[in-house]
Amino acid sequence: MVAATTDYAPHQNGGRTSGAQKVTAALCVLLLGVSIAGLAVGAADTSLWSGLFAVMQGEDLSLRDEIVLLHIRLPRLLTGLLVGAALASSGALLQGLFRNPLADPGIIGVSAGASFGAVCAIVLGGALPFANFLGAALLPIFAFAGAWGATLLLYGIATRRGRTSVATMLLAGIALSALTMAFTGVLIYMADDAQMRDFTFWNMGALSGANWNKLLIVAPVVLLALGTAQFLANGLNAMALGEDAARHMGVSVQVIKRLAILCVAAATGVSVAISGGIGFVGIVVPHVLRLVSGPDHKHLVLNSALLGACMLVSADVVARVIIAPAELPIGIITAIFGGPFFLWILLRQRGVVDL
Amino acid sequence: MTKLSPLSKLQVSMGGALLALFTIVLARGAMADSVPSRIVSVGGSVTEIVFALGQEHRLVARDTTSNFPAEARKLPDVGYVRRLSPEGLLSVAPDMILAEEGAGPPETFDVLADTGLPIVTVPMGFDLPSVQNKIRAVAKALDAVDAGEDLAAQVTTDVEEASQLAGLRDQKVLFVLSMQGGRIMAAGGNTAAQGVLTLSGAQNAIAGFDGYKLVSDEAVLTAAPDVILMMQSHRPGAVTAADVLAHPSIAATPAGRAQAVLQMDGMLLLGFSVRTGQAVSELAAGLAAAGS
Numbered sequence: 001m002v003a004a005t006t007d008y009a010p011h012q013n014g015g016r017t018s019g020a021q022k023v024t025a026a027l028c029v030l031l032l033g034v035s036i037a038g039l040a041v042g043a044a045d046t047s048l049w050s051g052l053f054a055v056m057q058g059e060d061l062s063l064r065d066e067i068v069l070l071h072i073r074l075p076r077l078l079t080g081l082l083v084g085a086a087l088a089s090s091g092a093l094l095q096g097l098f099r100n101p102l103a104d105p106g107i108i109g110v111s112a113g114a115s116f117g118a119v120c121a122i123v124l125g126g127a128l129p130f131a132n133f134l135g136a137a138l139l140p141i142f143a144f145a146g147a148w149g150a151t152l153l154l155y156g157i158a159t160r161r162g163r164t165s166v167a168t169m170l171l172a173g174i175a176l177s178a179l180t181m182a183f184t185g186v187l188i189y190m191a192d193d194a195q196m197r198d199f200t201f202w203n204m205g206a207l208s209g210a211n212w213n214k215l216l217i218v219a220p221v222v223l224l225a226l227g228t229a230q231f232l233a234n235g236l237n238a239m240a241l242g243e244d245a246a247r248h249m250g251v252s253v254q255v256i257k258r259l260a261i262l263c264v265a266a267a268t269g270v271s272v273a274i275s276g277g278i279g280f281v282g283i284v285v286p287h288v289l290r291l292v293s294g295p296d297h298k299h300l301v302l303n304s305a306l307l308g309a310c311m312l313v314s315a316d317v318v319a320r321v322i323i324a325p326a327e328l329p330i331g332i333i334t335a336i337f338g339g340p341f342f343l344w345i346l347l348r349q350r351g352v353v354d355l
Numbered sequence: 356m357t358k359l360s361p362l363s364k365l366q367v368s369m370g371g372a373l374l375a376l377f378t379i380v381l382a383r384g385a386m387a388d389s390v391p392s393r394i395v396s397v398g399g400s401v402t403e404i405v406f407a408l409g410q411e412h413r414l415v416a417r418d419t420t421s422n423f424p425a426e427a428r429k430l431p432d433v434g435y436v437r438r439l440s441p442e443g444l445l446s447v448a449p450d451m452i453l454a455e456e457g458a459g460p461p462e463t464f465d466v467l468a469d470t471g472l473p474i475v476t477v478p479m480g481f482d483l484p485s486v487q488n489k490i491r492a493v494a495k496a497l498d499a500v501d502a503g504e505d506l507a508a509q510v511t512t513d514v515e516e517a518s519q520l521a522g523l524r525d526q527k528v529l530f531v532l533s534m535q536g537g538r539i540m541a542a543g544g545n546t547a548a549q550g551v552l553t554l555s556g557a558q559n560a561i562a563g564f565d566g567y568k569l570v571s572d573e574a575v576l577t578a579a580p581d582v583i584l585m586m587q588s589h590r591p592g593a594v595t596a597a598d599v600l601a602h603p604s605i606a607a608t609p610a611g612r613a614q615a616v617l618q619m620d621g622m623l624l625l626g627f628s629v630r631t632g633q634a635v636s637e638l639a640a641g642l643a644a645a646g647s
Contacts, residue, residue, distance in 0.1 A: 043446035064445065067470045072442050136461040192566030193532070194437065194457060201438045208440040209462035325416060325443035326434030 020299035023292060027306035031081075034313045038077035041317045043324035044068045071211070079210035080313040082222045083275050086267035088308020089229055091282030092289075092300050093260045096236035098166050104282035105268040107173050108261060109150030112180040114272040115203065117146020119187045122198050139202070140214065140273040147269035150180060155261055164257045166243075204329030205278035207316050218270045225267035226305055232260055233297035240295070278331045280338040281308050288345060311338070390498050391451035391473065395444060398436055398455025400628035401477050402427050404493040405453070407629040408502050416447040418458070423622045423630075441466040453496055455479055455489075479627075481550025483514050486627050506629065513632025518554050521639030526646055527560040528552050529580035529610065532567045534594045537602065541570045547625035548584070554631070555638045557582075572604035580610045582645045584638070586621035615645035 040048040046068040094103040121142035125131045158169035235256035238246035243253050285308045315333040395416045396402040402421035416431045433443050441463045456479040475496040478488050487507045494503020530548035532540040542548035543564035560580035596616040605611045623634050
């Protein structure tokens with residue numbers, strides 16, 4: 001697990017590079033397709049096409065269609081794209097950084113911290129003096145603070161004399177998660193029935209709360225983090241050979257670690273804060289892409305972002321129509337479709353997955 | 356990244372469009388105020404009141420908790436009361452949302468308010484005045500104030516008569532919400548269960564906490580309830596009276612020794628709506644039978 005394997009060794013399979021570019025192109029087309037679906041499909045009978053047609057004719061949309069298309073579906077689509085991209089590329093970064101195929105944002109405390117923050121807001125929120133002022137923003141703010149707090153604490157624990165030990169981080173992360181879960185448990189115990197239901201639903205994730213205000217906060221953070229992540233590819237490739245080897249190759253290992261962890265904490269922190277717990281995207285997407293187009297982080301991080309965005313928007317489209325007018329939590333969809341799909345890929349390519 | 360940055364540009368331009376749109380929304384906010392005829396009823400007690408007022412023909416959808424009367428279940432279900440989706444609600448083309456307090460999430464109602472859709476919030480509570488307030492709030496929203504007063508008066512009479520008949524009894528009752536894995540979740544203070552027990556003249560055996568909580572076996576023994584009260588469930592695998600009586604700590608209480616377990620329909624017992632009078636008299640009758 002810890003030692004680098006051929007699967008992580010880059011630059012040896014140059015033949016796969018053009019393959020990865022083809023994958024990128026295909027994913028862009030797919031992304032366009034699911035984005036159109038994200039705008040066109042929903043519980044309401046509002047039609048994207050007649051809406052577009054009306055606008056091109058210079059006619060006004062009805063107020064209801066305007067709200068459905070511009071205030072419900074569009075922010076929801078963009079949130080889905082950003083959250084999916086953030087979760088999947090965070091998974092790719094962390095799997096590279098920890099040289100561990102099971103790494104996902106949970107490993108650096110993001111999930112446990114965000115859960116704790118969310119449950120604090122749900123259970124204790126009413127008692128806080130500033131709760132009314134923050135209103136609906138209280139939960140996302142607490143969830144983000146929890147995610148960041150946990151990650152920074154973990155980073156602090158694992159860093160000694162300017163060097164971060166990923167092994168310490170991995171193990172301390174387990175301890176810290178257990179501790180955070182215990183605090184979460186205390187609050188769940190204090191919670192009443194309705195609060196417990198709120199928390200359960202939050203944990204299953206949803207994009208239905210998406211709006212422009214949230215998007216304006218989330219988008220810059222996620223885009224900045226995703227942008228930065230693209231520059232970490234070479235460093236992560238080198239680190240696949242081991243930290244010492246990477247250092248000898250002239251890679252500033254500590255800088256890579258710090259940036260990768262900050263990127264992941266920022267991107268997934270805001271994502272989890274607005275959409276709740278959406279599992280599986282961070283694990284499945286990078287693995288699927290590694291199997292399809294190789295482990296080179298130069299393509300993997302970008303392709304993960306694209307495929308993650310596609311996956312989440314598709315899951316959201318299913319979530320909003322499958323039991324319309326009610327809605328299924330999206331975390332359920334990603335797991336129901338993602339789980340068997342991932343298993344199928346693993347079984348088909350069993351020989352390749354010797355991580 | 357190449358794909359995402361156009362999206363961010365799109366988003367910036369959308370921001371501008373938003374401002375323009377907001378003006379339009381404001382301008383159109385004051386829509387013609389005709390009588391709403393496509394109403395979504397959110398919350399079981401609210402739906403019951405709409406039916407009791409004879410206004411059910413104006414309903415187009417309901418939430419998951421609205422399951423009484425049986426005709427309510429025929430309406431499309433827009434989801435769980437605290438987890439409604441804005442597009443799901445809009446898809447039934449409502450002209451009013453009638454929601455009990457605590458329905459949400461707030462983001463959903465924010466978007467709906469932007470459409471100019473009237474959203475009426477019905478206050479909650481676990482005593483007779485709360486039931487009256489609920490009925491009046493629903494009746495006012497439905498433009499049926501007179502019928503609402505009649506219904507409120509009727510329900511008041513029902514509940515008061517039932518309470519009077521029940522009298523004050525010396526019984527301590529433990530309300531068991533669930534018994535998952537043998538752990539008892541009981542009703543404390545500030546719950547519908549406590550409210551209906553008070554109206555029936557009985558005492559809640561467990562006090563000292565608010566809401567529904569897991570309680571320890573020893574707390575159950577110490578509480579020494581005379582009767583165990585539960586919701587009826589016809590689902591396979593649901594906890595039965597026999598299961599409850601087999602629980603070691605409950606078996607050792609006065610209720611366990613007397614085999615005094617009462618089961619009542621959850622919505623009837625805890626709804627605090629038009630049937631609360633009936634709930635009180637049924638509960639009181641059950642308690643009297645258990646006490647003899």
